Amino acid sequence: MRSYMKTTAIALALTAAAGAAKADGHGVEVLHWWTSGGEAAALNVLKGDLESQGIAWTDMPVAGGGGEQAMTVLRARVTAGNAPTAVQGLGFDILDWANEGALANLNEVAAAEGWDNVVPAALQQFAKVDGAWVSAPVNVHSTNWVWANKAVLDANGISVPETWEDFAAALETLAAAGVIPIAHGGQPWQDATVFDAVAMSALGPDGYKAAFIDLDPEALASDEMKVAFDRMAVIRANLDENFSGRDWNLATAMVINGEAGFQMMGDWAKGEFLNAGKVPGEDFLCFRFPGTQDQVTFNADQFMMFDQGGAVSAEQAALASAILSPSFQSAFNVVKGSVPARTDVSDADFDACGKQGMADLAAAAESGNLFGSMAHGHANPAAVKNAMYDVITAHFNGEFDSETALDELVTAVEIAQ
Numbered sequence: 001m002r003s004y005m006k007t008t009a010i011a012l013a014l015t016a017a018a019g020a021a022k023a024d025g026h027g028v029e030v031l032h033w034w035t036s037g038g039e040a041a042a043l044n045v046l047k048g049d050l051e052s053q054g055i056a057w058t059d060m061p062v063a064g065g066g067g068e069q070a071m072t073v074l075r076a077r078v079t080a081g082n083a084p085t086a087v088q089g090l091g092f093d094i095l096d097w098a099n100e101g102a103l104a105n106l107n108e109v110a111a112a113e114g115w116d117n118v119v120p121a122a123l124q125q126f127a128k129v130d131g132a133w134v135s136a137p138v139n140v141h142s143t144n145w146v147w148a149n150k151a152v153l154d155a156n157g158i159s160v161p162e163t164w165e166d167f168a169a170a171l172e173t174l175a176a177a178g179v180i181p182i183a184h185g186g187q188p189w190q191d192a193t194v195f196d197a198v199a200m201s202a203l204g205p206d207g208y209k210a211a212f213i214d215l216d217p218e219a220l221a222s223d224e225m226k227v228a229f230d231r232m233a234v235i236r237a238n239l240d241e242n243f244s245g246r247d248w249n250l251a252t253a254m255v256i257n258g259e260a261g262f263q264m265m266g267d268w269a270k271g272e273f274l275n276a277g278k279v280p281g282e283d284f285l286c287f288r289f290p291g292t293q294d295q296v297t298f299n300a301d302q303f304m305m306f307d308q309g310g311a312v313s314a315e316q317a318a319l320a321s322a323i324l325s326p327s328f329q330s331a332f333n334v335v336k337g338s339v340p341a342r343t344d345v346s347d348a349d350f351d352a353c354g355k356q357g358m359a360d361l362a363a364a365a366e367s368g369n370l371f372g373s374m375a376h377g378h379a380n381p382a383a384v385k386n387a388m389y390d391v392i393t394a395h396f397n398g399e400f401d402s403e404t405a406l407d408e409l410v411t412a413v414e415i416a417q
């Protein structure tokens with residue numbers, strides 16, 4: 001209730017502020033949830049690009065990883081007839097807004113710049129509706145990563161775990177040494193982000209697809225899904241006692257400063273390490289969650305251009321064009337931790353984790369191992385996603401056991417569809 005009121009208050013404040021910001025017609029007003037240090041640094045690359053073209057930027061940040069609060073604020077703004085110019089969006093949320101007729105058609109700029117030929121098919125399915133480009137893809141993130149403090153691992157004789165058993169043994173070693181094994185923030189979207197990787201590892205790619213994309217009740221209640229829930233309980237047992245409600249970037253900070261060994265998080269976490277001056281391979285390690293080395297569970301940030309009552313504005317077209325430019329795609333994603341949303345961008349400027357991310361993405365797309373992230377809105381619409389969040393978080397917090405979680409998951413998904 002309290003957070004609802006807070007969000008509503010934010011929404012009203014933003015609605016009032018935005019009216020003033022749009023009046024001059026020369027700028028863009030951008031609603032996003034990139035408020036951590038690493039995210040803000042990346043966003044500055046985009047702001048700088050637009051400002052160098054003489055386009056003013058009105059910033060509408062709504063804090064909250066995963067974007068749930070941002071989407072609540074957006075709904076309030078659209079309902080009030082005052083949609084922002086451009087809005088960060090993910091997967092099925094973009095399709096929902098397009099199907100409501102809220103988004104401007106970007107086909108002119110897309111055709112002039114050949115987006116059809118360079119944006120991977122996996123992204124186009126969330127950027128085009130009925131042949132119309134409705135959003136501009138900024139990046140490709142993926143969720144099945146683990147981030148580790150290298151000095152902590154070295155001091156405890158731990159090498160990169162290849163299997164769940166290796167990982168579980170590493171957690172035991174760290175706990176025995178008095179180090180927090182896993183840094184985590186207990187928020188539903190973060191619990192679900194961890195579950196993306198744990199479930200992929202336990203179910204394998206076919207099982208992940210059957211459960212999270214096809215919503216097959218047998219896969220949702222399978223023995224492998226029970227294994228996934230059991231492993232979530234092991235992870236839960238390896239957190240510090242203050243994990244509840246913690247923001248994801250504060251969990252990343254615990255790995256950065258050596259308080260904790262690992263964090264399981266999407267590659268936006270790398271932005272925090274870089275922002276703290278840390279170097280991959282020297283200060284921190286990135287690796288795929290054990291058992292998911294060949295898979296990529298992806299989410300792509302895009303900017304939806306909201307229809308301002310007619311054709312796409314010159315500023316919206318300039319923003320879309322800036323976002324898709326190859327030089328921007330490199331400069332932005334180097335800082336953000338993600339990889340380019342175009343297939344023709346060189347990996348030369350990327351660090352070791354970024355190069356691996358680009359190679360993994362291409363290989364997974366080629367081998368049929370690329371899947372939309374359940375946790376980040378690329379497997380199913382928000383209603384189903386939220387139903388899954390509820391079950392994953394309730395189980396994580398010990399409200400019921402793994403066997404019961406299977407029933408809860410099947411029922412919740414059935415009701416949400």
Ligand code: GAL
Nearest residue numbers: 064065066067268299301376
């Ligand atoms: C994700 C988004 C990322 C990152 C993360 C945490 O949903 O795709 O860009 O910002 O949330 O805020």
